Amino acid sequence: MQATNQHILHYDTTSLNAVPFTTLAEHYGSVVKRGSTQFTLCPWHDDKHPSLALYDDAPHQRSHCHCYACGKTASPIDFVMQHEGCTFQQACDIIGRLFGIYGDGPAALLHRKTKPVEPVEPKAYTYIPMDYVEQHLSADNSFSQGLRRIFDPVLVQHLTEEYSLGCLDTGTYPDSVLFPSIDTQGRVHNIKVQHYGTAPTSPDFLKSDKRHCFWLGAQLAKQGLLPAGAQFDNDCLFGAHLLPRYPTAPVILVESPKNALVGACERPEFLWVATGNKGMLKRSVLSPLRGRIVMVYPDRDAIEEWEEKLRHMQDIAPFLISHLCEHVAPEDQFKYDVADFIISRHLV
Ligand SMILES: [Zn+2]
Numbered sequence: 543m544q545a546t547n548q549h550i551l552h553y554d555t556t557s558l559n560a561v562p563f564t565t566l567a568e569h570y571g572s573v574v575k576r577g578s579t580q581f582t583l584c585p586w587h588d589d590k591h592p593s594l595a596l597y598d599d600a601p602h603q604r605s606h607c608h609c610y611a612c613g614k615t616a617s618p619i620d621f622v623m624q625h626e627g628c629t630f631q632q633a634c635d636i637i638g639r640l641f642g643i644y645g646d647g648p649a650a651l652l653h654r655k656t657k658p659v660e661p662v663e664p665k666a667y668t669y670i671p672m673d674y675v676e677q678h679l680s681a682d683n684s685f686s687q688g689l690r691r692i693f694d695p696v697l698v699q700h701l702t703e704e705y706s707l708g709c710l711d712t713g714t715y716p717d718s719v720l721f722p723s724i725d726t727q728g729r730v731h732n733i734k735v736q737h738y739g740t741a742p743t744s745p746d747f748l749k750s751d752k753r754h755c756f757w758l759g760a761q762l763a764k765q766g767l768l769p770a771g772a773q774f775d776n777d778c779l780f781g782a783h784l785l786p787r788y789p790t791a792p793v794i795l796v797e798s799p800k801n802a803l804v805g806a807c808e809r810p811e812f813l814w815v816a817t818g819n820k821g822m823l824k825r826s827v828l829s830p831l832r833g834r835i836v837m838v839y840p841d842r843d844a845i846e847e848w849e850e851k852l853r854h855m856q857d858i859a860p861f862l863i864s865h866l867c868e869h870v871a872p873e874d875q876f877k878y879d880v881a882d883f884i885i886s887r888h889l890v
Pocket residue numbers: 584585586587589593609610611612613614
């Protein structure tokens with residue numbers, strides 16, 4: 543790969559790592575004091591009670607954090623990279639902006655230099671051949687069957703094709719649905735396999751069987767259809783491949799592929815895309831949305847977290863965040879999502 547002529551800002555990282563960690567962590571969530579130490583939720587493991595201790599050491603430019611649950615010790619830059627899912631350079635930019643410690647003001651602490659971008663070898667990810675997706679394309683999957691019960695079958699067929707949904711006999715179910723994550727260049731990052739209830743009278747209607755949900759990539763490798771030890775990169779919006787196809791369509795961002803499809807059946811004038819899960823709301827995943835108009839319908843249990851994360855990604859797009867799921871959810875349904883809302887309106 544050739545080095546490019548593009549130039550990037552070069553930072554004096556010791557200044558960035560001297561920022562008060564507590565203030566930085568407050569941008570990503572709440573901070574609690576226990577004894578003389580401040581703690582926040584650890585982004586390196588599924589932390590329920592704040593385990594990440596924050597240590598400010600501005601005089602020695604060694605502010606750091608340490609997780610008493612998973613053992614991780616890290617710098618402010620590492621912390622931002624983990625939260626944002628961003629590169630080192632982007633984390634430097636974010637901390638610089640948050641603390642106003644670079645730029646033209648009197649508080650400038652950093653040396654601005656330019657240096658050529660070093661060529662970085664891309665990580666060797668395996669993509670699933672598009673042929674596999676095409677061979678399994680089918681609206682006979684349980685999810686499309688369920689959608690047809692409440693939406694226009696012609697529209698369901700169209701959307702099944704647009705999103706390249708497939709059908710797979712998994713042994714457990716003959717009609718499991720395949721949700722492929724295809725990026726803007728047409729590469730298939732992975733395929734999520736699920737199964738849905740199809741009877742509108744059942745409480746399981748358009749609910750997935752939680753015991754039967756997996757990513758197909760690893761299984762294809764196990765079956766010898768892909769190289770052994772293949773690594774899969776799930777950093778891809780579900781529906782990303784439709785962005786170049788509809789360059790002016792306003793976008794709606796949701797968490798699950800189910801939400802995207804149900805939403806598209808209800809409001810097909812929008813282009814619906816999904817992160818895949820709550821934790822995948824990352825800079826690298828959202829970058830294809832740059833310059834678009836994006837409305838966001840987080841699941842009820844993700845509103846606070848997504849609002850906080852998106853606050854730092856407004857440079858990608860002016861994300862407009864809806865609190866619908868908070869306002870309309872029955873009190874006991876903590877994980878209520880926009881698909882629950884739309885489906886409930888069709889079942890009355
Ligand atoms: Zn941890």
